[in-house]
Amino acid sequence: MDGAIDENCDEKVKIINRECEYDVSKKLICSKVPYFRNMFNSGLKESKQNVVKLDFNEIAFDSFINWILSDFLTIKMDMVIFLNEMADYLMMRGYISSYCHEFFHCNFNADYLPDVLPQVTKVSKLIKSETVDNFICRYFLLIANTNSFLKYPVEAVEAILKLDLMIYSEYQIFESIMKWVNHKKDSRLQTLPHLLSYVRWCFIDSVDLSKIKDNEYIKNLLNFGSIISSSGESKFDRSNQKFFITFIDIIDGEIPKVRIHLYNDKMYSLPIGDFTQNDDISLEFVYGDRTSDILFDSGTKGIRIDWINHTFRWLDSEFLISTYYGDIGRLIIKFQINLSEFSCFLDENATELPNPISNEYLLLESNGKIILIGKTRREKKLFGIFPVLNHEWFQGFRKRKHSFHATVLDNVVYILTKDLEFIEFNYETRSYNKSEPFKYDCAFEFDSVYLTSHQTKDDMIILVDKTSEIGRIHVYCTKRSKWTYNYADISNDEFDFTAFTAAFLSLKNIKPAFGHKFFPTQ
Missing domain, CATH: 1.25.40.420 (Serine Threonine Protein Phosphatase 5, Tetratricopeptide repeat)
Incomplete structure (x- = not known):
């Protein structure tokens, strides 16, 4: 063809990218970039005129040209997605795209959101x-x-x-x-x-x-x-995305499944359907618009749900749950405002604890903050950090068998100990209360229950006995400081009840089973 590359001639090609011009060796750029090799072997007018006009982000393209000339590739967060899109267009998906993917997921955090938002589109390949x-x-x-x-x-x-x-x-x-x-x-x-x-x-x-x-x-x-x-009438109430959710193990062939139900604040149930376990679901923290990560059992276990494909992956191994908390610390917590953090024993005196050391602790999300509830290493006394700002607590989180369950509602931490003592500690007023509501009327054991709640805008602490045949739910009304008993059909003899927890969920990708509609208030 007329535009075929002469291996013995090293002529220059002019590349015009927006306002920038580059004179590059045709032989060199064609040896490295399939797009240009195909172009100059195609007989198109660019191959005859040796002029190519492109329209890429200037910083990304400049880094790309430097790589062509020096084999040195500079990647920065303010152009990594542009660079990846350009690599895809220039038919270099394998080499540059792999570096872009690794760079983004290793370095992205809350600090970089202003750099990322202008780059992403609905069809961008690195991240949408x-x-x-x-x-x-x-x-x-x-x-x-x-x-x-x-x-x-x-x-x-x-x-x-x-x-x-x-x-909320x-x-x-x-x-x-x-x-x-x-x-x-x-x-x-x-x-x-x-x-x-x-x-x-x-x-x-x-x-x-x-x-x-x-x-x-x-x-x-x-x-x-x-x-x-x-402002007019908004169609969507953003504060209406909090639910309780249950997972029930389903025995159906060799592939594990869970059946998922949602519950609104009035504990009305909405069946969502059966989900199949798929351990090929990505574990990247920032992943997908149709997935949800849900923690349960006081934050010691988790599940990633793909609502569209009706699949899930457990996040319950020590490696996976510690990686999850490590990502939270790395992506967000290390940048948190230096609030007035304090630590104290959870007792009547709320004695200050200057240097807490613990192997047994829980990390609980508390309405825009993360608090830590633990036991001291030697005395085994309960303590709290309000809020926890040192991201090393997140990096060091390990899944262990705990001797207490905990949840937080507004400014109050609720704890159920192994002896079934129920503790309330207000970390603003530092008030403390301990009771034994189940001492004489207890048909469950410590290891068989879940303790959960929403983080605010509610007055219920939920305790679920997962071994009960009919799924017995104990509800503590915080306004009346009183326990009541409710019953919900969340399990039966055929299936094993797995979890009950509170969660933020976007309903746009969740489709109820059997043609059900969402709760009237939704």
Whole structure:
């Protein structure tokens, strides 16, 4: 062909990428890049004119040209996705794409969200925009408590606030906006009216609205009323994404399955269906827009669910659960705002514990923070860290047999000990209460129960006896400080009850079984 490469001639080819021009050896670039080799062997006009026009991100393409000339590839988070897309277009999926994939998943964290958001699309191959959005939505409350969030440019904050974030109330959106504005109020105060438009005001209750109106900045906003009215009627209530969920082992051939049910706040059940175990599901922390990671048994076990393919993978081995917490620490916790962390014994005196050392501890998500409940190594006394900011606790988490169950609701930690003592500890007021509600009426053992709750906006602590034939549920009403008994058909003689826990879930990919509709309040 007329444009065939002459191996004995090393002529130059001019590459024009947006505003930049490069004169590169045709022989060299064709030896390394299949796209150019095919082009110059095709007889196309570019092969005759030795001029190629491209439209790639300038930083990514400049790094690519440097690699062509020096075999040295520079990858940075602000262009890694652009570079991967370019490599795919230039038919170099195997080499450069593999480095991009490894770099992204080894280095991505909350600090880099402003770099990643402008790069991702619905079809980007390294990671799709829906996957990044899924990560942001699930962990927004933790991300909003990081120094990283306070440094985000307004464009990144806007991109985040428009998502269907998993929150307990729209007041939390308002709080995150005010934290961001206050961090540099002289330059950011002017953005406040616009950012307030991302609050879905029709879902704000009267108590929260009254608190907002008492804010000093809001009092000085002359157009606050118009901001509320102009937001209109939002179709989706972001605070309505909290559920209880059960997993029941199903005996159906050789392949393990679980049957999943959701429960709303009134404990009405909604069957979702049977899911098949698939240990080929990726373990990358930031993975997929149709998956959910759910922890249970006081955060010592977990499951990753693919809602579209009806498959799951357990996260219950020591390696997998420790890796999960290690990722949380690396991606988010290490950037958390330096709040007033304190540690103390969980007793009547709440004595300060300056240097806690423990092999037995739980990490509990608490409405935008992570708290730690453990036992001291020698005295075996219960203690807490509120909140835990040292990400080394996450890196060092190990799955062990625990001598207590724990959950947290608002500012109160609820603990069930191996002796079936029930402890309440308010980590704000440092008040303590211990009781023995099951001393004379107990048909279960410590190892056969789950203790769980939502993190806020609720008044129930749930204790489930997983060995009961009919799935006995004990409910502690925090407002009345009283236990009651409810019964739910969450198990039977044929199947083994596996877990009951609270979880944030996006319903967009979850389809109920048997044509059921979601709860009326959903």
